[in-house]
Amino acid sequence: MKDNLIYRHRKLILFTYILFGFLILIITRLPQSAIAEYHNYSQPVKGFQAPDFSLESIQGDYVRLSDLRGKVILLNFWASWCPPCRYEMPTFQKLFQQYQNQKFVLLTINLTAQDSTNALDAFIQKYNLTLPILLDKDGKVARTYQIQSLPTTFIIGANGIIQDIIYGGPVSETLLQIRINQALKP
Amino acid sequence: MFPILHIGPISIQTPGLILIIGLWIAISLSEKLHEKQGIAFEPIQQIIFYSLIFGIGFARLFYVFTYPKYFFQSPINIISLNPSLLDPWGAIIGIALVILWYVRRLKLNPASTFDSLSITLSIFLIFISLADWAAGGQIGVPTRLPFGMYFQGEYRHPVQLYQILSSTLITLLLLKIFMKKGERKPAQLTTLFIFLVSTAQLVISGLILNQDTIIAGFRLSQLFYFIIGLVSLYYLLNFPGTKRVTNG
Numbered sequence: 001m002k003d004n005l006i007y008r009h010r011k012l013i014l015f016t017y018i019l020f021g022f023l024i025l026i027i028t029r030l031p032q033s034a035i036a037e038y039h040n041y042s043q044p045v046k047g048f049q050a051p052d053f054s055l056e057s058i059q060g061d062y063v064r065l066s067d068l069r070g071k072v073i074l075l076n077f078w079a080s081w082c083p084p085c086r087y088e089m090p091t092f093q094k095l096f097q098q099y100q101n102q103k104f105v106l107l108t109i110n111l112t113a114q115d116s117t118n119a120l121d122a123f124i125q126k127y128n129l130t131l132p133i134l135l136d137k138d139g140k141v142a143r144t145y146q147i148q149s150l151p152t153t154f155i156i157g158a159n160g161i162i163q164d165i166i167y168g169g170p171v172s173e174t175l176l177q178i179r180i181n182q183a184l185k186p
Numbered sequence: 187m188f189p190i191l192h193i194g195p196i197s198i199q200t201p202g203l204i205l206i207i208g209l210w211i212a213i214s215l216s217e218k219l220h221e222k223q224g225i226a227f228e229p230i231q232q233i234i235f236y237s238l239i240f241g242i243g244f245a246r247l248f249y250v251f252t253y254p255k256y257f258f259q260s261p262i263n264i265i266s267l268n269p270s271l272l273d274p275w276g277a278i279i280g281i282a283l284v285i286l287w288y289v290r291r292l293k294l295n296p297a298s299t300f301d302s303l304s305i306t307l308s309i310f311l312i313f314i315s316l317a318d319w320a321a322g323g324q325i326g327v328p329t330r331l332p333f334g335m336y337f338q339g340e341y342r343h344p345v346q347l348y349q350i351l352s353s354t355l356i357t358l359l360l361l362k363i364f365m366k367k368g369e370r371k372p373a374q375l376t377t378l379f380i381f382l383v384s385t386a387q388l389v390i391s392g393l394i395l396n397q398d399t400i401i402a403g404f405r406l407s408q409l410f411y412f413i414i415g416l417v418s419l420y421y422l423l424n425f426p427g428t429k430r431v432t433n434g
Contacts, residue, residue: 010423030400030405043325045322148188149197167199172271173260174256
């Protein structure tokens with residue numbers, strides 16, 4: 001009986017659903033101003049602007065993230081005591097050399113607040129690192145980026161928007177190459 | 187929210203852990219419910235098991251064929267445990283092949299096979315929603331409702347909680363129909379599941395601010411869910427006169 005009732009009114013039910021669908025599409029439509037606005041939100045979340053920071057490098061100069069707008073950025077948070085960080089560092093060194101002449105910047109941020117200068121120096125010598133190493137001495141940038149485990153890697157597009165976040169490691173070199181090349185595409 | 191769970195010195199990716207636990211619960215619970223209804227669950231268990239293997243295998247294969255030169259440079263990554271190196275379309279094809287093969291090989295009734303898989307999937311969907319909430323990647327549009335979540339200076343729709351709620355309600359409804367004695371229409375549960383999930387996603391994805399392709403302000407995912415919902419509703423409404431399956 002109930003089935004026959006539904007069957008007899010099926011066209012009305014279908015029409016009501018189509019109306020409902022269109023209503024939802026129209027009500028939830030995003031105006032252009034909202035789209036532009038959310039692209040300016042600064043949060044360590046995929047799809048949003050990477051929070052800006054300025055950190056001293058191991059060479060003594062300062063690097064500001066916003067100065068690198070227009071380039072794809074790989075941001076890696078690490079510490080010398082973290083085993084996966086040790087395993088993946090040669091990968092980052094290789095990528096740094098591989099993409100040196102492209103619109104790409106690789107920045108590694110050492111959580112210096114949780115590390116020691118001696119261990120850091122020994123680490124750099126052991127792996128012959130020439131890639132940029134920034135020092136987060138007070139842990140502020142790590143807190144801004146809500147780093148909950150090490151290593152954590154962010155891939156930031158040329159427009160400053162976070163395209164991917166990779167938790168843990170050692171991160172796959174193939175995955176990074178694919179992500180970087182996807183981000184470098186115009 | 188909390189993508190990483192720290193247990194002593196060990197860091198675990200929370201979404202992955204939730205999915206593994208969820209899969210186990212979904213299969214166990216589904217098995218018990220099928221036993222109560224007198225329906226054999228073993229073929230379904232085999233389908234799920236081999237779907238996982240072939241789904242992951244095909245997902246990796248498709249990803250490798252999409253980016254062959256990178257895997258050629260480093261072939262060891264073909265067997266890497268990294269879940270980011272998986273193609274979802276490959277997974278879907280792998281799973282579809284397993285289901286097709288099993289239905290033909292064991293001469294299973296396709297409609298009741300899909301219904302049983304839908305029951306299991308709907309329970310697992312709750313855990314997919316929970317894993318999504320743990321990952322914390324979705325941000326809602328602003329709202330004045332009292333239960334909004336505060337983010338970036340405004341209260342916003344708690345979209346991940348909506349996902350959990352909708353998946354729970356869908357599962358409860360499907361289980362209620364499944365446990366009811368009497369005749370059911372062929373693939374009724376499957377079609378109803380698809381319809382309910384599509385409709386829920388049509389509404390919820392309209393409340394998500396990020397992670398979507400937007401054309402002229404309209405989210406592409408919403409259009410997709412709308413079409414799927416419409417097609418499944420059409421099928422649901424045109425059942426009378428078709429062959430029925432008996433439950434229990």
